[in-house]
Amino acid sequence: MNAFAELAERLADGPEREATIRRLRDYLATTPDPERGFALALLAGAVRPPALAPARLRDLLTARVDPVLLGLSEDYVGDLAETVALLWPGPSTAEAATGGPPGPAEIVAGLAECGAGDLPELLAGWLDRADPVTRRVLLRLAGGRTRRRALVPARLVRAALARFGGVSETRIEELWHGLSPPYAGLFAWLEGEAGPPRSNFAAPYRPVMEPLPLEAAPSAALDPALFAAEWQWDGLGVQLVVHGGDARLYDRAGDDISAAFPDLLAAADGAGTLDGELTIRTDGVIGPRDALRRRLGRKTVTARTVAELPATIRAYDLLFDGDEDLRPLPFRDRRARLEDWLARHGGADGRLTLSPLLAFADRGALDRLRQAPPAGTRGLVCKRLDSTYEPGHSPAWLCWRRARRRIDAVLMYARRGQGALSTVHADLTVGVWRDGALVPIGAVPVAPDAADLDAIDGFVRENVIARFGPVREVVHEGDRGLVLELAFDGVERAARRRAGLQLRGASVVGIRPGRRPDEAARLAALEDLLTS
Amino acid sequence: MPAEPLLTVTRAGLYVPDGDFHIDPTRIVPRAVITHGHADHARAGHGAVLATAETLAIMEARMGPRFAASRQALRYGERAALGGVSLRLLSAGHVLGSAQAVIEKGGVRAIVTGDFKRRADPAAAPFELVEADHLVTEATFGLPVFRHPPAEGEVAKLLQSLRLFPARPHLVGAYSLGKAQRLILLLRAAGYDLPIYCHDAVLKIVDVYRRFGYDFGSLRSLAGATPEAFAGAVAIGPPERLAPALDGRTAPPVTVFASGWLGLRARARRSNVMLPLVISDHADWDELTRTIDEVAPARLWVMHGAEAALVHHARLRGIEAGPLPPAIDAAVP
Ligand SMILES: [Zn+2]
Numbered sequence: 001m002n003a004f005a006e007l008a009e010r011l012a013d014g015p016e017r018e019a020t021i022r023r024l025r026d027y028l029a030t031t032p033d034p035e036r037g038f039a040l041a042l043l044a045g046a047v048r049p050p051a052l053a054p055a056r057l058r059d060l061l062t063a064r065v066d067p068v069l070l071g072l073s074e075d076y077v078g079d080l081a082e083t084v085a086l087l088w089p090g091p092s093t094a095e096a097a098t099g100g101p102p103g104p105a106e107i108v109a110g111l112a113e114c115g116a117g118d119l120p121e122l123l124a125g126w127l128d129r130a131d132p133v134t135r136r137v138l139l140r141l142a143g144g145r146t147r148r149r150a151l152v153p154a155r156l157v158r159a160a161l162a163r164f165g166g167v168s169e170t171r172i173e174e175l176w177h178g179l180s181p182p183y184a185g186l187f188a189w190l191e192g193e194a195g196p197p198r199s200n201f202a203a204p205y206r207p208v209m210e211p212l213p214l215e216a217a218p219s220a221a222l223d224p225a226l227f228a229a230e231w232q233w234d235g236l237g238v239q240l241v242v243h244g245g246d247a248r249l250y251d252r253a254g255d256d257i258s259a260a261f262p263d264l265l266a267a268a269d270g271a272g273t274l275d276g277e278l279t280i281r282t283d284g285v286i287g288p289r290d291a292l293r294r295r296l297g298r299k300t301v302t303a304r305t306v307a308e309l310p311a312t313i314r315a316y317d318l319l320f321d322g323d324e325d326l327r328p329l330p331f332r333d334r335r336a337r338l339e340d341w342l343a344r345h346g347g348a349d350g351r352l353t354l355s356p357l358l359a360f361a362d363r364g365a366l367d368r369l370r371q372a373p374p375a376g377t378r379g380l381v382c383k384r385l386d387s388t389y390e391p392g393h394s395p396a397w398l399c400w401r402r403a404r405r406r407i408d409a410v411l412m413y414a415r416r417g418q419g420a421l422s423t424v425h426a427d428l429t430v431g432v433w434r435d436g437a438l439v440p441i442g443a444v445p446v447a448p449d450a451a452d453l454d455a456i457d458g459f460v461r462e463n464v465i466a467r468f469g470p471v472r473e474v475v476h477e478g479d480r481g482l483v484l485e486l487a488f489d490g491v492e493r494a495a496r497r498r499a500g501l502q503l504r505g506a507s508v509v510g511i512r513p514g515r516r517p518d519e520a521a522r523l524a525a526l527e528d529l530l531t532s
Numbered sequence: 533m534p535a536e537p538l539l540t541v542t543r544a545g546l547y548v549p550d551g552d553f554h555i556d557p558t559r560i561v562p563r564a565v566i567t568h569g570h571a572d573h574a575r576a577g578h579g580a581v582l583a584t585a586e587t588l589a590i591m592e593a594r595m596g597p598r599f600a601a602s603r604q605a606l607r608y609g610e611r612a613a614l615g616g617v618s619l620r621l622l623s624a625g626h627v628l629g630s631a632q633a634v635i636e637k638g639g640v641r642a643i644v645t646g647d648f649k650r651r652a653d654p655a656a657a658p659f660e661l662v663e664a665d666h667l668v669t670e671a672t673f674g675l676p677v678f679r680h681p682p683a684e685g686e687v688a689k690l691l692q693s694l695r696l697f698p699a700r701p702h703l704v705g706a707y708s709l710g711k712a713q714r715l716i717l718l719l720r721a722a723g724y725d726l727p728i729y730c731h732d733a734v735l736k737i738v739d740v741y742r743r744f745g746y747d748f749g750s751l752r753s754l755a756g757a758t759p760e761a762f763a764g765a766v767a768i769g770p771p772e773r774l775a776p777a778l779d780g781r782t783a784p785p786v787t788v789f790a791s792g793w794l795g796l797r798a799r800a801r802r803s804n805v806m807l808p809l810v811i812s813d814h815a816d817w818d819e820l821t822r823t824i825d826e827v828a829p830a831r832l833w834v835m836h837g838a839e840a841a842l843v844h845h846a847r848l849r850g851i852e853a854g855p856l857p858p859a860i861d862a863a864v865p
Contacts, residue, residue: 006689010807019697019786019806026696065676072841073677082797086677092818093681132679136797422798 002094002101004039005134011152024160037182038104044157045150050116052142079422085136094131101134102126165190173207177254202244205254207391211381211399222363229358231377235279263306267352270345273320276313316355327389370400404487407521411482414460415470424457434523439499444506452510478518485509491529538642543859551614555644567646568630586629589740624648625659627710642666650819654717667829671837672814680816686809687718701762705771705789708733712768716748729754731769
């Protein structure tokens with residue numbers, strides 16, 4: 001048994017927070033340095049291997065496996081990476097692997113030195129020495145449709161570290177982003193052998209405070225004497241930190257996204273730590289989220305991209321003013337400091353602006369506001385005026401979103417889902433009517449707990465009219481087909497889509513029994529909902 | 533191959549015309565050879581039933597003493613003359629009493645494996661291999677993606693979980709015939725000697741195993757136990773009946789399920805158990821293909837599962853292979 005791979009596999013199952021933390025803590029307590037540190041880096045997604053294209057992955061397997069058996073297997077399993085992990089002609093146990101399966105240190109070192117072109121060969125060498133569980137973990141790290149950055153939510157990794165060392169999670173979160181694998185200084189500190197490690201960053205990330213949905217505290221007294229209200233902006237939650245001659249932009253999880261937004265790093269001319277929402281100012285033709293996606297995830301950004309898709313931050317909290325920690329202050333006071341800070345350091349080019357507070361008389365007024373939020377917002381956040389800044393989801397902040405909208409659409413294409421849903425058709429493309437024809441409005445996932453999952457899958461399997469690779473086209477005519485009910489947050493322009501728009505936050509609620517496809521929605525109804 | 537085949541297929545399943553009997557028939561027939569006691573192979577109501585003494589005992593435990601009008605027990609390797617054919621039962625390694633049916637006539641031999649596995653199982657006799665002209669194999673895991681890990685390693689995961697979560701009961705979902713007894717004996721072999729709590733469906737079958745000389749150490753009924761007794765204990769039974777048996781009286785249990793299907797990640801995740809164990813009483817791909825290669829039949833029929841890959845494997849080796857042919861019903865009930 002390869003302890004690291006076994007751990008990664010168990011944790012991938014882990015819907016249960018407590019069990020995940022306990023397994024991690026146990027692994028950290030029983031694994032020596034530097035192995036545990038590199039394992040931690042892989043689990044938490046601190047190592048970013050180059051992506052392996054599915055076609056390269058398939059090439060690796062076709063060179064080694066009978067094509068008929070490969071075809072039958074992939075068709076049955078439904079997921080290429082999983083098929084490769086199971087079908088690879090390697091040892092069946094870790095003990096049988098020559099030289100043992102690659103461990104975390106070897107994996108981190110290999111991935112760090114490896115370019116995209118060398119990845120297939122590197123991976124093949126490892127797979128030859130790996131048992132099926134290790135193969136699966138390697139493939140999740142390096143490629144396939146299931147590739148993700150972190151094998152385990154980073155929050156749980158930090159919680160386990162906190163438990164392991166008997167320190168607070170906040171303390172771990174603050175340090176974590178300034179440290180690098182294998183975290184020898186961190187472990188020395190957690191085991192009581194040294195003082196806290198020094199962060200690599202002069203401008204460190206601070207764990208963020210986030211709202212809970214209002215449903216979590218339905219009886220909250222939303223009274224203007226107790227609460228402030230502001231829009232919940234529809235962008236990317238960020239933290240801008242300017243300190244010690246360094247400026248950095250982090251996303252809400254604490255990942256450093258500075259490289260993609262050089263324009264924002266220069267937006268502030270004073271030291272401090274700000275929370276805000278990053279949005280892209282657009283001309284209304286590109287959907288704001290589409291534009292955001294185009295800027296995110298880039299290693300470098302050209303001046304042209306910056307000019308075409310300018311980024312702005314709506315600031316809503318100030319955690320540090322220079323070196324002064326404002327988090328113990330109540331929201332009321334932090335807000336005053338934020339306004340003052342922006343007036344002094346916010347610059348004049350409009351990149352860094354204040355998220356305004358909204359005047360309201362009572363709960364009823366808030367309800368009316370959140371039902372008709374302006375473009376670029378999703379609803380409201382109500383914040384207790386006396387609340388200090390507490391990292392994590394806090395009931396002192398409550399978000400009250402516009403109710404989700406619903407429409408009926410017709411199933412047109414389906415492919416298998418990912419992860420737990422890779423055996424069923426859970427990735428569905430649906431359409432609505434325009435001029436008597438169905439226009440696809442995008443792929444919509446089915447929630448894993450959707451009651452109709454198996455019924456939808458059954459319909460797909462029995463009504464295929466064409467196949468395009470992994471995609472199945474199903475019958476969709478006026479009187480024959482499957483009508484699905486969708487829920488979604490909003491509609492935005494998408495110039496490159498045939499429908500000219502796309503749904504935001506859409507999911508399949510279930511089958512609409514007894515509905516004929518020609519009773520489904522018209523595109524015009526969605527156009528009426530365009531928010532930009 | 534002779535012109536008259538030893539085996540044909542009727543609507544009730546595999547049939548031996550020269551001996552006038554079915555093997556594991558899916559409908560009630562006058563004469564049946566039963567390979568083992570699982571419900572999809574052993575049914576009540578046949579006229580005469582021939583099986584190992586262990587299988588007959590299991591059938592009686594599950595269906596009552598009148599499960600058939602008459603019964604005949606055959607030891608592994610012992611021959612019985614049935615009509616114009618000779619029949620032997622050889623161990624299939626699947627569960628207690630499980631057998632392959634070996635039918636011979638005029639120098640031609642056919643084998644019906646029933647459910648089988650090749651790897652060691654402390655709760656079943658080892659698989660016996662003979663060559664044959666005609667092989668009928670099961671194919672539950674007849675795809676190369678199914679390669680079961682060693683069961684000992686899977687049980688080690690259960691023991692590790694008991695150490696990690698010492699206060700939580702571990703509910704191990706397993707079929708009450710075969711898998712449950714194998715798990716108990718694997719736990720005992722790994723040094724776990726505390727009492728194990730069993731659902732009554734498991735205990736009923738355990739009694740049969742005990743009569744044939746198996747020792748399971750201390751087992752207790754799930755029904756009578758106090759909530760305190762379950763802290764950190766192992767409970768084994770049919771998965772859907774375990775959690776209700778605890779009735780919310782204990783710390784949140786660690787749910788465990790043992791099945792060959794859990795080798796597929798998606799299956800493991802959809803099973804919603806905390807600890808999936810890949811333990812199967814069926815042959816995996818390597819065992820299936822090895823068996824085909826070693827039995828070296830001229831003709832292969834593949835049944836119970838995924839046929840296409842095994843048929844492909846066999847044809848590449850020059851074997852006339854296919855799924856079970858359609859029923860040729862006319863003269864046969
Ligand atoms: Zn069986």
